[in-house]
Amino acid sequence: MFGWTGKILRVNLSEEKVFVEDLKPEEHLDVLGGRGLGAKILASEVDPGVEPLGRENKIVLMTGPLTGTGANSGSVCAVVTKSALTKTIVSASSKLYFGAELKAAGYDGLVIEGKAKSPVYLDIRDDQVEILPADFLEGQDTEATTFLIRSGFNDPWVAREVRVLCIGAAGERRLPLACLVTDGILVADSGGIGAVFGSKNLKAIAVRGTKDILFNDGKSFIKSIAEGVKEISTNQTLSSLSSFSSYFVYDNLISKKVIPSLYFSKPYEPSNGLKDISAHWARERGCFACPIACFKLDNEGESFPELDAFIALGPLCGFEDPALIKKAYHRCLLHGIDPVETGAFIASLMRLNEMNVLEQGAFRPVFGEESSYFELIEALGQGKKEIVGLAKDVISLWEGVGYAQNFIGVRGKTIPFNLNYCPVLALNAITHSWPTSSFDIFAYSKKDPKVKDVPAVVKGYQDTKAALESLGVCAFLSLGGNLSTLLFMLKAVTGLEWDEERLLGVGETTLKIEHEFNQKAGGEGDADNLSSKVAISGFEGLLSAYYQLRGWS
């Protein structure tokens, strides 16, 4: 069937062998591809109880039928594994060009298993796939890794078209904060996956593909792309996303006191407005076939943090200078550490210092104090125990001093928002298959729902996001795009004639697979300790209404 290449690569790192396997898309229409298929494969091949950093855990990278076809915002490659941070299943969205390139190389996805004896990287050039030694990349940051891999190509122009997904030194050290980076952009929700790459001794995946992508009905497809672009440019929410990136909800969040400061001790009251932040944006950057181009770059062309990272590295640690926050963000990306968790870790240390509960001799950072802040970022990236202490993530930091209840987050992942001011955010944070902060702007794209509608609204957001990510389309499109346009594209590309219900059903099925995986994985369960911390009256009722809607116990 068009839309899929019908081939996946199975990469066995223990044996250093690569196998090409057939994929029959007709057999997976319940989940389509991308995130859904990734979850389905992981759940069928991996025991949910595995150690995330153990040999038995696998990493499934999967594109959807619309990835790389030219469908608007069809840039997503899902990276699915059991996360070292949350111990749940997680599906990160690698955007930009990686997914499109993988499709052009002739593969729908990859299943990575086992563990290499020494550091390696995977090199995919159409049919030529090799596991290559990565000693020369050891300890290199994400930028240098990309550069060094490209340097191996004789032709500098061809080298520029090689797309690299990699970890930094933090991933090699298997730090739970480690994330993935592709071409200078953070892979959304990848905190906790970098360590899994590291545990397999897999430093990077490089891909270049030159194959044709074929369509069921090329003419209609071209027409639908043009319509999609028009739709996007005339939609108000998507236009504000395009102009302001995730900051389009900033003023709203400030006025509702949703942005916390000084490790959640009080709401952030900025002395300056969005204008002072946007003054630092010089240019924009977009993913493959996405006219929204929501990434902001500064003068140097380095990427500016998304709102959740801005909050965690900024106000949460007592900073508000956008230039300083951007600098810290850039350091995180180079080290390959999740900026939200990094910010939350440092803010926690600052708070613990204030509470005077740090051990003697411990490093004592102070809110808003620059040099210790940057020193800590470097120390976290390099796993320097003498500075950051023994705790490897934020929750163990709080547990270590006996204040576990002061940690704000779900399943070990920080949610950098004051959830008490927003039931939609709170319910989503607790019920989503993995806690995600990059997703939260969805909650602000529309008017606040009535309290009784919150469970249905949250379910709707989650199903739509999962469905889009299974198609291979960026979930941001759901802020204003029409499902009907996507369905039209699906038909033109694959020939499948679906309705909205069926598409959303894919989202529902995906969440069900993920939920069951997490249930079997055990852990603290959905409630974690967050729901007890959410001071929203009647919250338990919303939670049970949500479960009832899903038909889960």
Add this chain to the structure above:
Amino acid sequence: MYKIKVDHTKCVGCRYCELACSLNHLTTALNPKKARIRVLKENNRFFPVISGPSTQAACNIKIDLVIGEKVYDFCDICRAACPFKDIFKDPNTGSAVQCDFCGIDAPGPACVKWCPTGALSIEEVPSYI
């Protein structure tokens, strides 16, 4: 005479131009590697490069382009699709692909029409021939 003007400061790297060019020439398939325009990233900037007339010999212009404080290799931005630029060879046949301007009237240069940011535009230049 018309030509395509490239304003790299507006380019966001979305590669619609590559898509448009390949869709326009292959009609039933998409393949950015067969596009006659390619978006290359250099020093954190995007440069749409159009494949011009191919020459038989390697071009020997080696000049540096300075934008702000950064220095760019002019070869990266040069429009000529010389035989040494493998990116402008059809990956299947190895033959050089070259911008044919897709006609000035409708459907018009596809890349210009599809570029969502205005980084590509059509400009009339005096003809000396």
